[in-house]
Amino acid sequence: MAALLLVAHGSRREASNDEVRVLTESLRQSADGQFEFIDCAFLELADPLIPEGVNRCVAARATQVVVLPYFLSAGRHVSKDIPEIIDVARRQHPGVNIHIAPYLGLSADIIPALIKMANK
C-alpha cells in the first residue's frame, strides 16, 4: 500500500500550517486513489513532525511512503535535513520503502502556474 507524505517547513503562524493541511485535503481529493493514505508533516514548528508523519503512514499499513518536499528551493532543509530524518525513519521501519520525491520548486509546472497568477 502506497502513502504520500507532504512535508512542509512548518511555521510559528498556525494559519500557514493550516494552509498545508488544506492543501493535503485537496491532494486526497485529487490523487485518484493512487495513494491510499495521504497526510502532511512538518520539518519543525508544527505537528506532526516528519518522524510522526512516517509513523502514521506505517500505522495505516503503508509498505511504500513517498515523501514530497513542499519547498521551492534546494536549501539545507531539502538537501540535508529531510534526507537525514528520513534515513533514521528507514532504519526504524526496515520493511517500508521510503522514497523522497523531488521538491516542488523543480516542477516544470511552476512556470505556467506563475504566469497564470501574474494575470490575477
Added chain:
Amino acid sequence: MAALLLVAHGSRREASNDEVRVLTESLRQSADGQFEFIDCAFLELADPLIPEGVNRCVAARATQVVVLPYFLSAGRHVSKDIPEIIDVARRQHPGVNIHIAPYLGLSADIIPALIKMANK
C-alpha cells in the same frame, strides 16, 4: 508597457538565489510577450532587493508592474513586508501602476504539480 517582477525571499545560499534567476529566465521564454520586461528581486539577503527591482522595471519604461510573490504561504513576508515595500515604491513612482499578484501557494495548479512530482 507591462513588466513582471518575480519576488522571492532570498537566501544566504547563492545557489538558491540562482534557482530563482534561472526560473526568471524560463518565465521570459514562456510569457509569450505578455510582459515586455521580466526580472526577479529578493525580499532580503540577495540582489537586487525589491526597490531596486522596481527601479529596473521603471528604467525599462514599464507603466505597469506586476509583483509576483514566489512564496508558498501567506506569512508575514507576503501579508505585510512585501506590501509595505511596494507602498513605498508606489510613492516613488507615482506614474506607474504597481500591482501585487496572489502568491504562488494560492495557485490551483500546485495540486497537479505535486501529484506529478510524487511519481518521480
